[in-house]
Amino acid sequence: RQIRHRISTLKREIEQIRKHRQLHRERRRREHLPLVSLVGYTNAGKSTLFRSLSKENTLVSKRLFSTLDTLIRRIQLGQNFPILISDTVGFIRKLPHQLVSAFRATLEEVVESDLILHVIDVSDPDHDEKRAVVLRVLEEIGAGNHSMLTVFNKMDLVADLDYTxxxxxxxxxxxxxxxxxxxxxIVREVGLHSCSV
Known part of the structure; x- marks a missing residue:
């Protein structure tokens, strides 16, 4: 019963988020800033990376779905390279079927992205399997062919990391x-993308 209540609450929150996103997308198009989206399996460190890149204190939690809304911030990379960066909901295997369409809706920003940063917890022994889950979902939502950088996070937790x-x-x-x-x-990839548009 508690699970059904939580699912119902999450669905309502997602519908509110959806309404606001269209307005934000229109504003971003007017500003002509590249959008970079962080995606990855739950607890890969997306929110921590988002916070590090944006120099902002966002919620970092091991709780499932702690990042429900897609957070988007304007940041400055290098000397004079403004971008928008988004932090998305973490992916999981075997998402309850009642939530599949709702969580795909939160990933609409990813489809609009100029660059996807696929964040992987390199210290997780199952990271290859989780990587495949994320890539499969990206394919399903129509973002499988987007420009993508793979970011192996949490390298500080691995003693003998083989970079090759x-x-x-x-x-x-x-x-x-x-x-x-x-x-x-990021600057190189987004610069290449904007030159080819």
Whole structure:
């Protein structure tokens, strides 16, 4: 009974969020700022990375669905490179079928993105499986072919990290290690995208 009540509450909140998003999207289009979206499995460190990049205190929690609304902030990268960055709801395997369409609705911002940052908890032994879940959902919502950077987060929690295993950017959103490389790649990718439009 509590689960059904929680699902009902989440659905109402998502519907309110949906109404506000269209207004925000129209404003962003007028400002002509690139949108970079953080996606990833629950507890991959998206909100911590968002906070590190935006230098803002956002909610960071291990609680499921603690980031329900898509948070969007304007930030400055490098000398003079403004972007919008969004933090989305964390993905999970076996989402209850009553919530599937509702949570896909919260990911509408991802489809509008110029660049997706796929955040992966490199310290999680199941990170390959969780990566596949995220990629499958991105494909299902129509964002499978978007420009994407893979960000292996929580590198500070892995003692013997083998950087040659994958073509991603390794960071620690907590310590800040690797964030300069990530920022440079974001600027490069978004710059390439805006030149090709």
């Amino acid at each position: 295993l994958s073509d991603g950017i390794y960071v620690s959103a907590i310590t800040g290690e690797g964030l300069d490389v990530l920022v440079n790649e």
